Amino acid sequence: MPTTPDAPPSGAPDAAALERRLRAAPDDLAATQELAGRLFQAGRAADAEPHARNAVRLAPEDARCHTLMALVLADTHRPQAAEFHYRRALALAPPDAATVANLAWSLTRQGRLEEARRTYRRAAALHPSIALTWHGWAQTEDAARDLPAAQRLVDRARRLDPGHRGADTFAAALLARQGAGQPALAVLHASAARHGGTDPDALLETGRILDRLGRHDEAFAAFAAGKALLRQAGRRYGEEEAVDLIARLATFFVAPRLRLMPRPATPAAGPQPVFIVGAPRSGTTLVEQILSSHPAIAAGDELPSLGAVVRALPQTLGSPLGYPEALSELWMGDQRDGLERLRDAYLRHARKLVPAKPGHTLFTDKMPFNETHLGLIALMFPSAPVVHVLRHPLDVVLSMMGTNLTHGFHCANDVETAARHVLRVFDLVEHYRREMPLRYLPLRYEDLVREPEPAVRRLLGFLGLGFDRRCLRFEENRRHARTPSHAQVAEKLYSRSIDRHRAYRTHLKPAIPILEPVILGLGYSL
Known part of the structure; x- marks a missing residue:
């Protein structure tokens, strides 16, 4: 959990004023730093990035x-690239607790947990009163x-900062996972009373x-x-954008057009991707945890x-x-290597994030709703395995409703929009399967x-790998899955998530007519 730049003092110039200042003086380091920090604090990391990069160029x-x-x-x-810059900052100035704690968090995100622990101890020793360090x-x-x-x-974080809602919520989640459901609810109720309301x-x-x-x-x-x-905070389904993209993908990726496409002329070197696709909360994290228990497969997460x-x-x-x-540029004589360039760009990006080790020949990519881009995947990686994880669509929508998700154009913030997007993506997958x-x-x-066991044998056989019993003991896999399902995949297989929707049928009623074609098409019952 990284700390953030200090809040700007009262009367400090706003982002628009800083942008005007930089148009007049592009090399103004103080304004560049201030604007990057201001945008980052506003939750606009992508907008902050060009200014943060320019700050490093300038100084x-x-x-x-x-x-x-x-x-x-x-x-x-x-997190790997973040680690580099945290270490550079610590090498250039006396160590401060916030930067050391942020370095520790980047190590946690890479699964380097023992290093992260040591680094958090160092941060706590430098300044023991920062709640975010303990959180x-x-x-x-x-x-x-x-x-x-x-x-x-x-x-301890909650004692240091009673106003830290995130720590209250995390404390409640930990209690619930240890079987203390009522005390967990008491923590959340007390937090809501203390803050005069609750949060999502x-x-x-x-x-x-x-x-x-x-x-x-x-x-x-x-x-x-x-x-x-x-x-209310603006996280509404971007339906118009979603409908437009899916329609354009279905129009472009058709067999006559695809026959004109070149194919990558040379194979790529190094570990190759396995695309684990599916809706959020469909079981993709479980499949990745099973696969990454095999010595030939590295886990890439999302x-x-x-x-x-x-x-x-x-x-x-x-x-x-x-x-x-x-x-369509690929039809031009001077772009016939375009798919190789796209493929290699993907691999360069992925390999900066995947902790591949000697012996790994495959790595997983389980970004939810990646099946939207199955056409592009198949062009860049014609022989790449695509594992489409399917689950009863009503169970998927229910689980999406219980999780804070941004995938799928923010579709998960309402039962009907989640159902509509799941249907649209399912139809698009069926289109891809017909056309290519x-x-x-x-x-x-x-x-x-x-x-x-039969399912895992089938899965590994599809990947061209021999069966390995470690894949059945996936809960012993010590890697940290960096998704909302991380706690579940640390447990042995359980069946309590199958048909959960039956207890919520009244609440899911608006989704049933929307999803009926998918439910029946996949062989599930209504």
Whole structure:
């Protein structure tokens, strides 16, 4: 949990004023740093990044420049690069507790938990009164599966800063996972009373705890209230944009057009991707945890690499068109190597994030809804395995309602919008399967849970790997899954998540007619 730059003093220039100042004097270091910090504090890390980068260019031996760059990189899921800049900042100035704690958090995000622990101890010794240090350390102990230690540390964070809502919510989640559901609810209720109200994450955690206690109507009311707050904060489904993109993908990726496409002429070297696709909360994290128990497979988690390729694609191919239409440049004689360049850009990006080791021949990429881009995946990696994890669509929508998600154009903040987006993506996958060859394996979550060994044998065989019994003992895999499902995949297989929707059928009623074609098409029952 990284700390952030100090809040600007009263009367400090706003972002617009700083931008005007930089237009007049582009090399103004103080204004560049101030603008980067201001944008970052406003939750606009992507907008802050160009200014943070320019600050490093202007003053490569200035510790604050490296700290700003590290914060931006950490916030945009690039912990390895963030680590570099935190270390540069610490080498250029006397160590401060916040930067040391932020370095520790970047190590946690890379799964280097023992290093993170040592670094948090150093941060706490430098300044023992920073609540965020203890909260981040608690999350590291959670990742290491030491829940009592995590509880002690987060409770210290709460004592240091009684106003830290996130620490209250995390403390409640830890209590619930240790079987103390009622005390967990008491923590959340006390937090809401202390703050004069609640927040989305606390409401969603309340709903998850109530769900475990079998209080389903109360649980869904908490889910719905949390999602309402997210919508009020502007997190509404970008339906127009989603519909437009999916329609354009379906129009572009058709067999006659695809027959004109070149194919990568040379194979890429090094570990190759396995795309684990599916809706959020469909079981993709479980599949990745199983696969990464095999000695030939490294876990990539939710890699942003395909998204980065999509965003840069028009520029990479020198096209005036957007994605996917910019792929028509591949029909030009001077762009016949375009797919190799796109593929290699993906691999360069991914390999900066994946902790591959000697012996790894494959790595996983499980970004939710990556199946939206199956056409591009198949063009860049014609032989890449695609594992499509399927789960009863009503269970998927219910689980999405209980989790704070941004995937799928913010579709998960309402039952109906989640259902509509799941349907749209399912239809698009069926379109891809009709129009182009795919190395595609549908894998039902329910089959994996009920009969794990046959499902795992089938999965490994699809990847061309021999069966390894460690994949059946995935809960012994000590890697930290950096997703909302990290706690579940640290447990042995359980069936309590199958058909959860039955207890919520009244609340999910608006989704049923929307999802009926998918439910029946996948062989599930209504």
